[in-house]
Amino acid sequence: MNLRAENITKQFIRKRKGSNVMTAVQDVSLTLPEQGLTLIYGHSGSGKSTLMNMLAGLLAPTSGQVFLDDTDLYKLDDQNLSKLRRDHFGMIPQGQTALHSLTVMENVLLPYALFGKKGREEAETAGAEAYARELLEMTGISDLRDVKPGEMSGGEIRRMAIARALIRKPEFLLADEPTADLDEDNTKIVLDLFQAQADHGKSVLIISHDPTSRAFADTTYLMRDGLLLPE
Amino acid sequence: MFRSLPFRNISGKPGRTAGLLLLSGFLCFFILFGSLVIYGLRSGMASLEARLGADIMVVPYEAATKKDLDGMILQGNPGYFYMDRSVVDKVSSMEGVKQISEQFFLASASSNCCSLAVQLIGFDPKTDFTIQPWVEHTYRGELGYMEILVGSDLNAFAGDVLTFYGSDCRVAARLEKTGTYLDTAVYASEETIKTLITEAKEKKLFNFGDVDPDQIVSCVLVDVADGYSQEDVLNDIKIHVRRTQAVQTRNLISGVSGQLVGVSDVIGGLIVVIWFLALAILALVFAMIARERKKEFAVLRVIGASRGKLAAILLQEALIPGILGSLAGGILAVGLAGTFCQLIESTLGLPFLLPGIPGLLILVLAVTAVSVLTGALASALSAFRISRIDTALILRGEN
Numbered sequence: 001m002n003l004r005a006e007n008i009t010k011q012f013i014r015k016r017k018g019s020n021v022m023t024a025v026q027d028v029s030l031t032l033p034e035q036g037l038t039l040i041y042g043h044s045g046s047g048k049s050t051l052m053n054m055l056a057g058l059l060a061p062t063s064g065q066v067f068l069d070d071t072d073l074y075k076l077d078d079q080n081l082s083k084l085r086r087d088h089f090g091m092i093p094q095g096q097t098a099l100h101s102l103t104v105m106e107n108v109l110l111p112y113a114l115f116g117k118k119g120r121e122e123a124e125t126a127g128a129e130a131y132a133r134e135l136l137e138m139t140g141i142s143d144l145r146d147v148k149p150g151e152m153s154g155g156e157i158r159r160m161a162i163a164r165a166l167i168r169k170p171e172f173l174l175a176d177e178p179t180a181d182l183d184e185d186n187t188k189i190v191l192d193l194f195q196a197q198a199d200h201g202k203s204v205l206i207i208s209h210d211p212t213s214r215a216f217a218d219t220t221y222l223m224r225d226g227l228l229l230p231e
Numbered sequence: 232m233f234r235s236l237p238f239r240n241i242s243g244k245p246g247r248t249a250g251l252l253l254l255s256g257f258l259c260f261f262i263l264f265g266s267l268v269i270y271g272l273r274s275g276m277a278s279l280e281a282r283l284g285a286d287i288m289v290v291p292y293e294a295a296t297k298k299d300l301d302g303m304i305l306q307g308n309p310g311y312f313y314m315d316r317s318v319v320d321k322v323s324s325m326e327g328v329k330q331i332s333e334q335f336f337l338a339s340a341s342s343n344c345c346s347l348a349v350q351l352i353g354f355d356p357k358t359d360f361t362i363q364p365w366v367e368h369t370y371r372g373e374l375g376y377m378e379i380l381v382g383s384d385l386n387a388f389a390g391d392v393l394t395f396y397g398s399d400c401r402v403a404a405r406l407e408k409t410g411t412y413l414d415t416a417v418y419a420s421e422e423t424i425k426t427l428i429t430e431a432k433e434k435k436l437f438n439f440g441d442v443d444p445d446q447i448v449s450c451v452l453v454d455v456a457d458g459y460s461q462e463d464v465l466n467d468i469k470i471h472v473r474r475t476q477a478v479q480t481r482n483l484i485s486g487v488s489g490q491l492v493g494v495s496d497v498i499g500g501l502i503v504v505i506w507f508l509a510l511a512i513l514a515l516v517f518a519m520i521a522r523e524r525k526k527e528f529a530v531l532r533v534i535g536a537s538r539g540k541l542a543a544i545l546l547q548e549a550l551i552p553g554i555l556g557s558l559a560g561g562i563l564a565v566g567l568a569g570t571f572c573q574l575i576e577s578t579l580g581l582p583f584l585l586p587g588i589p590g591l592l593i594l595v596l597a598v599t600a601v602s603v604l605t606g607a608l609a610s611a612l613s614a615f616r617i618s619r620i621d622t623a624l625i626l627r628g629e630n
Contacts, residue, residue, distance in 0.1 A: 053626070059623035078537050082532070085534075093529070094626055099527050106232075106233055115535075
């Protein structure tokens with residue numbers, strides 16, 4: 001599958017400054033390869049996360065289009081766009097993204113459990129519980145599977161979010177600052193995991209200001225003032 | 232794998248859930264209890280009106296103060312009074328009188344001679360048009376000599392034998408509840424009551440002196456013919472039948488009806504206030520919950536939940552404690568109303584009749600539905616807002 005952005009621009013109205021318009025992403029075209037690890041790095045506020053959210057179908061561009069193969073994401077209704085996101089994308093958002101009433105294992109299985117009987121049947125077919133245990137092992141939090149997020153550190157919650165993003169084995173893995181709360185060892189574990197995904201035919205996009213990631217990337221872009229510059 | 236995210240969210244936050252349960256339970260309890268009180272008072276009054284059955288009551292002048300009659304009819308205080316039997320003929324011969332029936336009152340004593348201290352009411356089965364239509368709901372036979380019917384509040388059943396002034400009377404049937412003074416009374420034929428009056432006289436337990444039971448009645452009930460004004464017939468009786476007082480039954484209960492309207496209005500007003508308060512509090516609670524958890528909802532969007540799915544999750548989280556709390560509140564309200572209906576009746580001094588099982592079920596379901604829908608309504612705005620969240624901005628911590 002092929003995920004591409006064609007001339008996308010995103011502008012925001014600055015609420016506190018009257019009608020001033022802030023351009024977060026400006027006329028960006030990008031194609032994520034079917035396989036490989038792509039890194040977009042840049043300073044805070046350069047438009048990286050806005051670009052990723054638009055690619056993930058979470059933020060409609062002001063102009064331009066985003067396609068998954070021939071499907072224009074923003075011409076889909078919410079129901080179909082949500083389904084597309086569920087079926088093809090695994091996303092690791094910024095910050096702490098845990099459901100606090102669920103255990104680690106339940107959080108990881110949430111992309112199946114959220115969708116009722118159908119989701120549970122899919123999980124059964126895919127052997128999701130075994131895969132979830134494997135992912136927890138790979139991210140180094142297997143001993144926390146029955147713990148709730150309130151008892152975990154920021155880095156552990158981040159690794160749980162990575163496992164959750166991978167549970168449905170998505171074609172595209174979109175990670176926004178995935179190593180932000182991690183120490184050096186865990187950063188390496190996570191980046192190795194992403195690289196392994198890329199090596200196994202997945203397309204991984206990492207948004208980061210952390211230069212460590214550059215060593216793992218097949219393709220690197222610099223984002224500056226809303227412009228995407230190949231490196 | 233867990234089966235329902237709303238259930239997990241509910242069980243994962245016991246404090247918040249307990250608060251929602253309590254609020255829903257309180258709302259349902261108050262609305263249902265208030266509705267039962269209003270219903271009980273209104274149907275008690277309707278039952279009393281139906282059971283009085285006559286347009287006009289003619290009673291002895293000495294016993295005709297409104298207070299005496301109120302005491303007997305509304306509070307069920309046992310009493311008795313008599314007038315000469317000639318009143319029956321005089322009243323029946325008056326223009327505009329369609330039918331009449333006489334009744335005999337006797338209060339049993341609380342001494343050894345009587346099983347119970349109750350109001351005994353004697354009627355003539357041949358002319359009666361007020362008691363028999365009601366009696367026929369539970370007893371279709373002919374009431375024999377020394378046979379009695381007992382009101383539903385008395386602890387006696389068909390086949391039991393009760394003693395009044397030393398004479399045994401067999402209970403033929405127990406009557407259906409009316410919520411009025413009639414539920415604490417005992418009914419017998421004219422002949423039986425006359426025998427009991429004679430027995431009371433012999434035992435010196437009768438304070439009306441040496442009256443001949445065959446020459447007295449306690450009251451005459453009058454049904455006014457169509458085309459005649461009740462007021463005109465009433466005035467005619469007042470003018471032409473001396474030493475009696477004629478009372479329009481409608482007027483007898485008009486004061487109580489006014490009191491009932493007042494009590495109903497206060498309770499109804501309180502229900503509306505409580506409902507609005509509960510709606511506002513629930514709406515605030517759900518708005519706070521939604522705000523506190525918007526990042527969680529953003530995560531659900533990220534993993535593929537549609538806007539409708541988010542709204543459904545929040546609505547389910549509102550409905551589950553709403554239904555459970557409302558059912559608990561409803562059961563409590565029915566239990567308390569059933570247990571304390573006598574207390575409510577005596578405190579308010581008004582007839583009180585709760586609905587039967589089918590009516591009660593309908594009322595409980597209707598009020599529970601209102602309570603649950605209130606929770607749904609209160610959460611609807613938050614659910615709508617949650618469904619419109621800007622996931623990207625929330626994830627960036629800007630919303």
